[in-house]
Amino acid sequence: MNVVSPSTARESQSSSDRATQSRLRRTAKWLGSIVGRSPISAFWGCVAAAIVVIALTAPVIAPYEPLRSNFRQMTKPPSAEHVFGTDQIGRDTLSRVIYGSRASLTVAVGAVAFGTTLGAFWGLASGFFGGRFDTISQRAIEFLQSFPDLILAMAIAMALGAGMGTVIVAIAITRIPFGGRVIRAVVLSLKETPFVEAARGLGASNARLMFRHILPQCVAPYLILATTHLGVAVIIEAALGFLGVGIPPPTPTWGNMLADSLNAGLVPPWWLVLFPGAAITLTVLAFNLLGDGIRDLLDPRLRGSLQPPRTLGGMMRGNH
Numbered sequence: 296m297n298v299v300s301p302s303t304a305r306e307s308q309s310s311s312d313r314a315t316q317s318r319l320r321r322t323a324k325w326l327g328s329i330v331g332r333s334p335i336s337a338f339w340g341c342v343a344a345a346i347v348v349i350a351l352t353a354p355v356i357a358p359y360e361p362l363r364s365n366f367r368q369m370t371k372p373p374s375a376e377h378v379f380g381t382d383q384i385g386r387d388t389l390s391r392v393i394y395g396s397r398a399s400l401t402v403a404v405g406a407v408a409f410g411t412t413l414g415a416f417w418g419l420a421s422g423f424f425g426g427r428f429d430t431i432s433q434r435a436i437e438f439l440q441s442f443p444d445l446i447l448a449m450a451i452a453m454a455l456g457a458g459m460g461t462v463i464v465a466i467a468i469t470r471i472p473f474g475g476r477v478i479r480a481v482v483l484s485l486k487e488t489p490f491v492e493a494a495r496g497l498g499a500s501n502a503r504l505m506f507r508h509i510l511p512q513c514v515a516p517y518l519i520l521a522t523t524h525l526g527v528a529v530i531i532e533a534a535l536g537f538l539g540v541g542i543p544p545p546t547p548t549w550g551n552m553l554a555d556s557l558n559a560g561l562v563p564p565w566w567l568v569l570f571p572g573a574a575i576t577l578t579v580l581a582f583n584l585l586g587d588g589i590r591d592l593l594d595p596r597l598r599g600s601l602q603p604p605r606t607l608g609g610m611m612r613g614n615h
Contacts, residue, residue, distance in 0.1 A: 336585060337588065339584035339588070340588060342577065343582055346581060349393060349396055353394050356393060357394060358378075358387060361394040361547045362545050364384045365381065370382065372564070372566055373566055380567070382555060382567055383555070388566060388570055389570075391547040391552055392547075392552070392570050395547045395549045396578075398542055399532055399575075399578070400529075401459065402463055402466065402529075402542070405467070406462075406463045406467040407467075407470060408521075410468060411474040413467070414471035414473060414474025414476075415474040415475070415513065415517050417474070417475045417478075418474060418476065418477065418478030418479035419479075419482055421433070421475065421482075422479040422481070422486065423482055432479075436471075436476060440472045448462075448465040448466050449538065457541070458542070458543070462542055465535070466531050473524065474517070474520060477520055481513050482509055490508065494507075518589055522589055523583055523586035525586075526578065526580070526582040526586075529578050530575065533548070533549050535550060536549070537554045538550075538554075549571040550571075552567065552571040553567075553571050553572065556568050
């Protein structure tokens with residue numbers, strides 16, 4: 296039985312602490328270089344992170360219940376009691392905007408994770424195998440792209456019925472062609488490269504070539520595509536809610552809130568239009584500019600000046 300002396304244990308713990316501090320310093324230095332190189336993208340990345348935090352902590356930070364009506368405070372403009380005012384049945388607009396972020400981000404993340412990922416694997420297989428499978432795949436993708444995103448999502452949502460799951464599926468289907476096209480183009484440029492040919496010559500199977508050698512090279516374009524598609528998914532979800540085929544009331548969403556403002560009078564109160572619209576605009580802008588920053592970060596031509604720390608090296612190493 297081996298007995299570890301107290302001094303040896305202290306030295307081991309001290310060495311572990313020094314290694315952790317060294318990794319933290321490298322990470323902080325790397326993040327500082329990113330902020331220094333692209334401060335605008337870093338700022339909007341913080342905005343996107345803040346929106347996500349607001350959505351996750353909505354029950355804690357919302358001042359009122361989003362569904363609670365107060366018929367003494369109907370259609371009141373912003374005040375000290377209700378910072379964003381109230382709607383036509385006295386519900387607090389600020390609380391509804393905060394809770395609306397949960398629904399909008401849930402739909403956006405779910406749709407992008409499902410649709411873009413499915414499209415990426417479809418594009419991987421299509422580009423790698425080529426031939427008749429690639430031809431049929433491209434015709435199917437062209438068929439999906441022949442419909443405007445909103446029209447296609449609205450048709451699917453109406454066919455499947457109202458609900459959050461339905462909206463996620465409807466928006467996800469509109470994201471599949473983009474993931475398929477982009478990843479297919481990357482695969483076509485990679486499958487004839489020397490390192491893939493060398494692996495094939497050593498007897499690597501198709502599955503190993505696809506998932507061990509080619510798929511890691513697709514991480515960067517996938518992350519860029521997924522981030523920018525979050526903003527598009529938020530817009531489509533809001534449009535579906537505004538048209539009445541999205542998440543049904545009384546669940547607060549930004550699109551539903553804009554639609555409800557039309558019922559508040561001949562001329563909608565400005566605060567019922569401004570604050571949900573501003574939330575949509577801010578979210579879309581944040582994710583789009585964050586996507587631009589991620590693209591710059593993962594660009595091989597810039598990687599020499601923005602070398603990631605070892606803690607992120609595993610993800611990035613596949614792009615070398």
